[in-house]
Amino acid sequence: MAYQNTPAPRLTDGAGSTLPLLAYLAIATVLMVADLRGGFAAQARQHLSMLAEPVWWLAAAPGRLMDGGRDMLSTRASLQAENERLRRELQVNASRLHRLLAVAEENQRLRELLGGTRGYRLNAQLAGIIDVDLDPSRQRIVLDAGSMQGVQVGQAMIDAGGVLGQVIEVTPRHSTALLLTDTEHAIPVQVARSGLRAIAYGTGRTDRLRLPSIPQSGDIRVGDRLVTSGIGGRFPAGFPVGVVEALQPDETQLFVVAEASPAARLDRGVEVLLVSNVIDGVDDGPPLPPPPAPATGEDGASSAVPGETAGAAVDEQREAEGE
Structure with a gap:
């Protein structure tokens, strides 16, 4: 048997493959x-x-x-x-x-x-508050508008929330207003829901009004909104006055006494609106003459409650109670 001779590996072959690496x-x-x-x-x-x-x-x-x-x-x-x-x-x-x-x-x-x-429309005039009466028994403010600006005694005063009060004294450059919650102030109101008429009196507290002598059969509830009725001609009808908070019988048990919170912000704000009814079609004419000014006593206090502001409302309420 013949064997083929296989060449032995050379060192140069292994080195040639390693060099590239x-x-x-x-x-x-x-x-x-x-x-x-x-x-x-x-x-x-x-x-x-x-x-x-x-x-x-x-x-x-x-x-x-x-x-x-x-x-x-x-x-x-x-x-x-x-x-x-x-x-x-x-x-x-x-x-x-x-x-x-x-x-x-x-x-x-x-x-x-x-x-x-x-035939009537509403006239409004802006006025600023420059002074507040600090007497706890009286709630009055002084405005920076007077007769020279067309302000008249009896004009209603409102703010963004509702009725604030009314003007009771006027000088050429300033005027004094009685707030809604003063004990000497009264305003004819109407229940917006039922139309019941009543009179809201001030209590001396900025957060409370009092409506006495409401008939037991009167349609009034807690939460009812009170608006001005327009009776008496001093306060234009339809302005918010307050919201009924409580109802309770009076001492005689014949009538109901309601307590309401004012809608206006009586202890805040620096500007008010003076409003009054004017004849429709008159652009620059003065507002309609208000009712006679409330009489003042010797001490200068206003007698707005027994005056003509609420007189017509009192008569109608008495007639309703008589019925």
Whole structure:
């Protein structure tokens, strides 16, 4: 049997395959040291990312298109729902407006039948508070408007909440007003819900009014709103006066006494409105003459309660009680 001679491996063959590996290792080492010293890899990655940004943008374009389409569909659906809701609200408001117009026409016909306030409008004048009476037994304020500004005795005084009181003294540049809660003040009021008429008296407390002599059969409840009735001509009708807080029988057990909290902010604010009725169609004319000024005693106190401010309301209330 003959054997073939196989050549023995040479040392140069193994060295030839190892040299490229060593070269790669050396190049990698040099690159790592250069990157560590100079940060070349970070700069290269930054430039490469800038070059690859268009590719990423194109790759993300289908997802953006899907999100945009989904948002467009949802926005359109929400807009359609909101449009439908607004259309329903418009129909409801239109029906309410027609009803209010009908009520206004009916109110005008009733006013014409009563012959009362037709032909009159409200005149308002702004005045500032410059002084407050510190006497605990009197609740009065001094205003920076007087007869030179057209202020007259008997004008009603209101703020954003409701009736504050009335003017009782006037000088050329200033005027004095009696607050609603002064013990010498009374105002004809009406229950907004039932139309029951009564008179609200001041108690000396800024948070309390008193309505005595209400018939047991009178339709008044806790929480009822009180507004000016317009009786007497001094306070225009319809202004808020207060809210009923409590009801209790009087000493005779024949009548009910109501306590109310004023609607106006009596202990806050620096400006008030002086209001009065004027003839409709007169632009710059003076307001209608108020009722006669309340008589003052020797000590200067006003007798507004027994005066003509609440006289007509007292007579009508007595007639109702007699019935």
